Amino acid sequence: MEPRPLTKNVGGVTFDDPYAHLHDDTPEALAWQWEQDDIARRTAEASPNFAPVRDRLLDLDPGDRFVAAPRRAGGTWFSVGKDGGEQALVTQDDLAGPQRVIDTASAIAAREGASLASLFDAAPSPRGTYVAAPVMLDGDTIGPWIVYEVASGKPLYATPPAPHIHAQPGWLPDESGFWMADRTSDGRHRLRFHPVAPGTAPRPEVVLSAEQVAVQHPALTAQISPDGRRALLVSEPHEHVALGMFDLEALTVQPFLPDGWTGECDGSWLDDETYVARVTGDGSRGQVEAIPVATSRDRTTWRTLVPAGEGFLNWAGIVGGRLYVGDLVDVSQRVRVVDLDSGAAATLPLPAPCDLPSMMVSRCIRPTEAFAFTHTTFTQSTAMMWHDPATGVLSCARQPAVELPDTVVERCFATSRDGTRVPYFLVRRTDIEPKEPLPCLVHAYGGFNISLLPQFPREYVPFIEAGGVFVQASLRGGGEYGRAWHDAGRLVHKQNVFDDLAAVAQSLIEDGVSSPAHLAFQGESNGGLLAGVAAVQQPGLWRAVAPVSPLLDLMEAFPDTGESSVMLAVVHEDYGDVSDAEDAKRIFAWSPYHNIKPGVVYPAVYQVFGESDPACRPFHGRKFTARLRAADAGGRPIHLRVWRNTGHTTLDPAQACAYTAEWLSFLMDQVGLRHPGATRTEGSA
Numbered sequence: 001m002e003p004r005p006l007t008k009n010v011g012g013v014t015f016d017d018p019y020a021h022l023h024d025d026t027p028e029a030l031a032w033q034w035e036q037d038d039i040a041r042r043t044a045e046a047s048p049n050f051a052p053v054r055d056r057l058l059d060l061d062p063g064d065r066f067v068a069a070p071r072r073a074g075g076t077w078f079s080v081g082k083d084g085g086e087q088a089l090v091t092q093d094d095l096a097g098p099q100r101v102i103d104t105a106s107a108i109a110a111r112e113g114a115s116l117a118s119l120f121d122a123a124p125s126p127r128g129t130y131v132a133a134p135v136m137l138d139g140d141t142i143g144p145w146i147v148y149e150v151a152s153g154k155p156l157y158a159t160p161p162a163p164h165i166h167a168q169p170g171w172l173p174d175e176s177g178f179w180m181a182d183r184t185s186d187g188r189h190r191l192r193f194h195p196v197a198p199g200t201a202p203r204p205e206v207v208l209s210a211e212q213v214a215v216q217h218p219a220l221t222a223q224i225s226p227d228g229r230r231a232l233l234v235s236e237p238h239e240h241v242a243l244g245m246f247d248l249e250a251l252t253v254q255p256f257l258p259d260g261w262t263g264e265c266d267g268s269w270l271d272d273e274t275y276v277a278r279v280t281g282d283g284s285r286g287q288v289e290a291i292p293v294a295t296s297r298d299r300t301t302w303r304t305l306v307p308a309g310e311g312f313l314n315w316a317g318i319v320g321g322r323l324y325v326g327d328l329v330d331v332s333q334r335v336r337v338v339d340l341d342s343g344a345a346a347t348l349p350l351p352a353p354c355d356l357p358s359m360m361v362s363r364c365i366r367p368t369e370a371f372a373f374t375h376t377t378f379t380q381s382t383a384m385m386w387h388d389p390a391t392g393v394l395s396c397a398r399q400p401a402v403e404l405p406d407t408v409v410e411r412c413f414a415t416s417r418d419g420t421r422v423p424y425f426l427v428r429r430t431d432i433e434p435k436e437p438l439p440c441l442v443h444a445y446g447g448f449n450i451s452l453l454p455q456f457p458r459e460y461v462p463f464i465e466a467g468g469v470f471v472q473a474s475l476r477g478g479g480e481y482g483r484a485w486h487d488a489g490r491l492v493h494k495q496n497v498f499d500d501l502a503a504v505a506q507s508l509i510e511d512g513v514s515s516p517a518h519l520a521f522q523g524e525s526n527g528g529l530l531a532g533v534a535a536v537q538q539p540g541l542w543r544a545v546a547p548v549s550p551l552l553d554l555m556e557a558f559p560d561t562g563e564s565s566v567m568l569a570v571v572h573e574d575y576g577d578v579s580d581a582e583d584a585k586r587i588f589a590w591s592p593y594h595n596i597k598p599g600v601v602y603p604a605v606y607q608v609f610g611e612s613d614p615a616c617r618p619f620h621g622r623k624f625t626a627r628l629r630a631a632d633a634g635g636r637p638i639h640l641r642v643w644r645n646t647g648h649t650t651l652d653p654a655q656a657c658a659y660t661a662e663w664l665s666f667l668m669d670q671v672g673l674r675h676p677g678a679t680r681t682e683g684s685a
Helices: 027-046 050-060 105-112 357-362 458-465 482-487 495-510 526-537 562-574 581-590 619-631 653-671 678-684
Strands: 007-010 013-016 071-073 076-083 086-092 100-104 117-119 130-137 145-149 154-158 177-183 189-195 219-224 230-236 242-247 252-255 265-271 274-279 287-292 303-306 312-319 322-328 333-338 345-347 371-375 383-387 394-398 407-415 421-429 440-443 469-473 519-524 544-548 604-610 638-643
Touching (some): 013 581, 027 653, 050 458, 050 653, 086 105, 086 117, 086 130, 100 105, 100 145, 105 117, 219 242, 219 265, 274 312, 303 322, 312 357, 421 458, 421 495, 440 458, 440 653, 458 469, 469 495, 495 519, 495 526, 495 581, 526 544, 604 653, 619 638, 638 653
Parallel strands (some): 519 544
Antiparallel strands (some): 007 013, 076 086, 117 130, 177 189, 312 322, 407 421, 421 469
């Protein structure tokens, strides 16, 4: 693709954009995109690693990576399970017992005229009469919530499509309907009532001003009070803040927190007049406070239930009259159960270091009668656990399906440019000793208050089994060490994240674990951006990178449409606003597309996008691919893969395995690894 020089000015920054003609979805740009996609797909599938890696991932993948934990209502458990190998909305009397199928992904797809439907949550009404489930159609992260009558399994209602960014339905106690937040066409937050029970009258929608709820908060959940008269409006998913009190009778919204509040504040209603919240800010590790609703704006009236301790408070909530508190200690999840009368706390006996994936996705406890969660470690796949608040008994409803025997996990630290210690884990076979540089695959995220904890490395198991070293790094910008760690990796401090990654790579090289010829990096979403930065800022450290669902042109990351308002709000949290002159200068300094330099030997690159992804659109890959190829002096492959009918990620288990196998086999080829099944595959071809 030939360049067509064009000078642009964004936020006061003037720059050349030689591939601006690939920005819009013109017939020419799309034809070139699909040509590149075909080359990338055929290249990946021709790898001797591809088939055995895909097959191994199919063996490992239960298809529940992004699925929320079960919830109990009216004595019944509701969850997304499996029916004959496909996703299904199910109920169970006992989590370890048989399930009843309400609906399946294939049935939903057929009704909606879609080729693929995905489920990832179940939100029952308080007594379990109804259940609402969010649906992704053909990979689109904008979709409806479908409401079912549980007894008959009949779908009753579907909400208008809205972005699935963790906004949840707030069911009224009488189960007549629920309140849910979305956005207007100009980006303002809006509250809508969805009547469900027969005879329920509609209610007017409420549009919130920017003064009531700032547009940069990506989404809101209405947490309904026990008496159904009020709702706390809590922002999600990255920063959880109880922003306003919504009077459900007067339909008015008032501030909930003191003026000038900074930090997080979210939790659960204790009773009609008291909200129990996890509170962070001012550099604290976080504590749990009982907040009187009537005087919530006067902090002197708050009462501390759990003081700050050794861990960084990550979530808290009330279930069955008990307070559950999750905090991060040494980059591992810990759960304590607190008696609200005595203050006595008991720590749940969970193998550590560990992650609770269902809690790390939501970072809060959704309404439920018992606390269920998923648990995993670097060497054990997901187990389903639940704690009964009435008896205090912790049970395992589903044992880990996979264990990695003869595997070593090591905790290490790198020193970043400014002296900050950056933690990372090494995972390798016990018989693989780093006596000489080994193939290493580094994974990191470094943003949006999201923590990378010791989770079963399902996507990377074939790499480990082939004799490589998997490295998981916890960079600044995440939430592993609380708010200060998050703040140190965003906005004016965003470069710290990139320096942290370089420090991890340099540590691996200096310690003799790997070398630039054997180092690969892979990241998704914000981690995909990180992969793009690694390729452009640190080309001498990496043999290959795989940016999955990345933003790469940060000066023009989204089209100027109302649909983009939510995504703009998200990126403004961590990156800044290119319409601001100072932000624009900073962002331009690290935006991957704009920092490609001619004559540099760049790493091999395998980019992955979803055709339907509203967050990270394929034009980023088109422009980056063309410019990087034109500038590169090394001749390593630079590929662009765009998956059809796919959004920001894929939730279909079979598709997810092929999706991962492509970029993983590419990286394995580049660093010289062969999966144990590759010889058999080559011989049978």
